[in-house]
Amino acid sequence: MGRTVAPNAVAAVSEQRQWDRLMEMAKLGAITGADGSPGVNRPCLSPLDREARRLLIGWGAAIGLRPSIDALGNLFLRQEGTERGLAPVLAGSHMDSQPAGGRFDGIWGVVAALEAVQALHEAGIRTRRPIEVVAWTNEEGGRFAPGCMGSMAYAGFRPPQSWDAVTDGEGIRFGDALREHLALEADLPRRGLGVVEGPKPHAYVEAHIEQGPILEKEGLDIGIVTGIQGSRWFLVELTGESAHAGTAPVSTRRDAVQDMVRAITALNALMEDPTDVLRFTVARIEVAPNSSNSVAETVRFTIDFRHPDKAVLTERGDAIEATVKAAVRTCDVTVTERFHALPAAFAPEVTEAVARAAAAQGLSAKRMPSGAFHDAQFMVPLCPTGMIFVPSRKGISHNPAEYSSPEQLAKGARVLAQVLAELANG
Amino acid sequence: MGRTVAPNAVAAVSEQRQWDRLMEMAKLGAITGADGSPGVNRPCLSPLDREARRLLIGWGAAIGLRPSIDALGNLFLRQEGTERGLAPVLAGSHMDSQPAGGRFDGIWGVVAALEAVQALHEAGIRTRRPIEVVAWTNEEGGRFAPGCMGSMAYAGFRPPQSWDAVTDGEGIRFGDALREHLALEADLPRRGLGVVEGPKPHAYVEAHIEQGPILEKEGLDIGIVTGIQGSRWFLVELTGESAHAGTAPVSTRRDAVQDMVRAITALNALMEDPTDVLRFTVARIEVAPNSSNSVAETVRFTIDFRHPDKAVLTERGDAIEATVKAAVRTCDVTVTERFHALPAAFAPEVTEAVARAAAAQGLSAKRMPSGAFHDAQFMVPLCPTGMIFVPSRKGISHNPAEYSSPEQLAKGARVLAQVLAELANG
Known part of the structure; x- marks a missing residue:
């Protein structure tokens, strides 16, 4: 041959x-x-x-x-x-x-x-x-x-x-x-x-x-x-409350954009990898009502996480939900795994x-x-x-x-x- | 009367x-x-x-x-x-x-x-x-x-x-x-x-x-x-480079979502106000291509900033562009003021x-x-x-x-x- x-x-x-x-x-x-x-x-x-x-x-x-x-x-x-x-x-x-x-x-x-x-x-x-x-x-x-x-x-x-x-x-x-x-x-x-x-x-x-x-x-x-x-995909959904950007005091808001920023910041820390092998990506974001002067009521964002080592994929992937929930301050949160390929x-x-x-x-x-x-x-x-x-x-x-x-x-x-x-x- | x-x-x-x-x-x-x-x-x-x-x-x-x-x-x-x-x-x-x-x-x-x-x-x-x-x-x-x-x-x-x-x-x-x-x-x-x-x-x-x-x-x-x-509205546009979420090493990316997170975090610090009078809101976000496994090429987000005191409105509003530019790491940035009412x-x-x-x-x-x-x-x-x-x-x-x-x-x-x-x- x-x-x-x-x-x-x-x-x-x-x-x-x-x-x-x-x-x-x-x-x-x-x-x-x-x-x-x-x-x-x-x-x-x-x-x-x-x-x-x-x-x-x-x-x-x-x-x-x-x-x-x-x-x-x-x-x-x-x-x-x-x-x-x-x-x-x-x-x-x-x-x-x-x-x-x-x-x-x-x-x-x-x-x-x-x-x-x-x-x-x-x-x-x-x-x-x-x-x-x-x-x-x-x-x-x-x-x-x-x-x-x-x-x-x-x-x-x-x-x-x-x-x-x-x-x-x-x-x-x-x-x-x-x-x-x-x-x-x-x-x-x-x-x-x-x-x-x-x-x-x-x-x-x-x-x-x-x-x-x-x-x-x-x-x-x-x-x-x-x-x-291996790849794991997640959808994170944050539900807060819409409010008027001019009248609602910041301290009283349940702002889904702000909780998204907290969640992504915490996920970045979870996914840190000095060897640069791990792939962590947030690339799709949907905000509602998505109007510049209405505090965001909901944000949905995706997580795309990949690694060739099954142990890393399992351990860090399984920590995503808890990391997001610990990071947000005012919104209700759901984290759904949409795709999991070893x-x-x-x-x-x-x-x-x-x-x-x-x-x-x-x-x-x-x-x-x-x-x-x-x-x-x-x-x-x-x-x-x-x-x-x-x-x-x-x-x-x-x-x-x-x-x-x-x-x-x-x-x-x-x-x-x-x-x-x-x-x-x- | x-x-x-x-x-x-x-x-x-x-x-x-x-x-x-x-x-x-x-x-x-x-x-x-x-x-x-x-x-x-x-x-x-x-x-x-x-x-x-x-x-x-x-x-x-x-x-x-x-x-x-x-x-x-x-x-x-x-x-x-x-x-x-x-x-x-x-x-x-x-x-x-x-x-x-x-x-x-x-x-x-x-x-x-x-x-x-x-x-x-x-x-x-x-x-x-x-x-x-x-x-x-x-x-x-x-x-x-x-x-x-x-x-x-x-x-x-x-x-x-x-x-x-x-x-x-x-x-x-x-x-x-x-x-x-x-x-x-x-x-x-x-x-x-x-x-x-x-x-x-x-x-x-x-x-x-x-x-x-x-x-x-x-x-x-x-x-x-x-x-x-007073109100000041801004549009922030971040331009990076799209890439495959599975293959592009994180260190080489120009990820517009990540730069958005950095920018909003820095703006939150700029807009901090213990008296809770200042109103700072990011409520509209548009990501492209907005696909979960393509690193974001562009992000556009709005800023709605209000304050009853003209001096605060001027000083912090004028600092927005520099704050965003100092915070982002990899993207090109434009900050445009869209509305300014004293x-x-x-x-x-x-x-x-x-x-x-x-x-x-x-x-x-x-x-x-x-x-x-x-x-x-x-x-x-x-x-x-x-x-x-x-x-x-x-x-x-x-x-x-x-x-x-x-x-x-x-x-x-x-x-x-x-x-x-x-x-x-x-």
Whole structure:
């Protein structure tokens, strides 16, 4: 196995075609960043998301891939294998973006999987097992929190109705948006929901931009991803009392903004980490009535906390509620954990296949954990799972300035093609 | 003058009619507060605002009041005087509300002015001078900041186009909302804009709920308002850089939420006041992209700072920008002053008329400054100006729980009727 398994397929990966498809996708929700960079705002289950899915389905149809959709809206494009009844190898990522996101996060993993399958197809390589290109619903959590709903439901990690009542910024419920989406996509064949209603996949591979600075800094082509740090998301809700900013004495107020400042200050102390490994972020704040001369009655803010060490994740995460409650002075408080993913380790079957492919193709690579979480996390209990990273310029992501070059992305797709050929014949 | 000038008019004030009209107005934008209280959300220049104006115009028309509207949308209902060419006495307030406001703030001052004029009418009293009931556009600043646009433009304090580019939460420009409003109200006679295009009024009187706890606590009927504390409003804009919450090391971030916390903490120290007279409020916060797993790129927050002492207002207000700039660590900062009103003192002609009316009617009263600002503030340089307060239950305002009883409000309207009779014959 020290050599390229499918040299013709690797050669058939088209740098230009893959790049053109990414640029085509980037038109759907195109925005311009503060620095003039071309970014993307493509919320999950939006008309733009549907346009992107239709574009993908069309590209797949041209090489005979059959689309299907499940109860969470996860989209699959299937290439049959030569032997009946074998579990498929899945490869993909997601097509939704952050509200001010880039042109590569998620969408590249889907386009790369299609590129790899198309390269196999054009090289005349038929694998024993089916290969399915998958686009998971709502990985980002940008419109509906938390993210990874599609993969979590697929994996049976949460029941599919778990998030029906979650609302977006306009008050639209996830359940309603999903129902509308499924109605609009009713012409696509419907499939059972993942391992809840069907067999386990044989393996899962996700290609993704690194979203961190390491590969670029070390001048490497490929990240052999060994696992994903754990994430815990919380929602803090503070309820005080609105009052007139001109008449209510400060001493008598129950000001939710002031209690938020106290809570974040205390959380900063709890989350201090001189090693700079811990990630603690408050990035979403909603104030009501949010009028400059009415003391804030309520504040809702999110906490995103991540760490690769399960012990740290557990200990400090479990201390969040008590820290907030000790810090606030006048408001009622609720702290709700919205998402909890333990650190996940990827399977040697996949990491070694990635390492072999990179080596066979003469690419420089290193083993590394993922700082971001990904749908791959939820596949870990189901089947051998792994990821392939390519460099991100300056490590910038979740930002229009996010960039990986056509050449870097083509190298990633070539590694993926070889890994898929190997796994789908295994 | 120690006795009631117009006893028949005072007797003709109808507690029931005034209350019924307030409850009719409260249907326009009715909301329910967290505690179940019936509140109002009637944004300025909204369809609800127009409905409220039409209702008022209809009530005025029934007693022969002629409506007119100026370039800022300020609405006037005019009762002619017996002598030609005399400047009118103005009485009124505003009809817009806070986003989660009560049923009395503003609207009562307009309905009370109409009630007073109607009582004079029904008592057969014709004054020498005209009386105009006025409803000022956008006092609250809840939809478009700052507030008091209508009265500021009327008084020539700012040019009428000053706020055209101000946008509401949906990105609608004030200039566009006003243009639409004037087009929809094109059937109303148009008048020149205040003292910019016409003569000064003879006097201005505004009835208003106290919005503070003093009258209730001391068991008094009437507040003889001596003036208004000064207000300064600022907008702070912090610009950092968005980044992935999972991958961007905390040490490398330019996190606008964290700089906001630092800025507010520093401002709290600047604004500390053991006497509890100073009012410092941060009540409106906008974060972008406001996604829980994207480090905040920008935060905009408002500062509402008030004090009755001009020296304190100047000194601490002028220190805000430097305090914010010293506190932030990583973001670019701009601090913009959006509104600056010095403390205003009302005219003895009006305060003494209010005191006389209360005394003649056997009502308990005290002289007091206003903690809130009001349109009256901008009338001070134009003509003798004053205000009449009635008690607010628990001092609660800018909240659906805001309440004054039918009886308390009728007492206020009776004082207003007598004051108008006196001033409009002066």
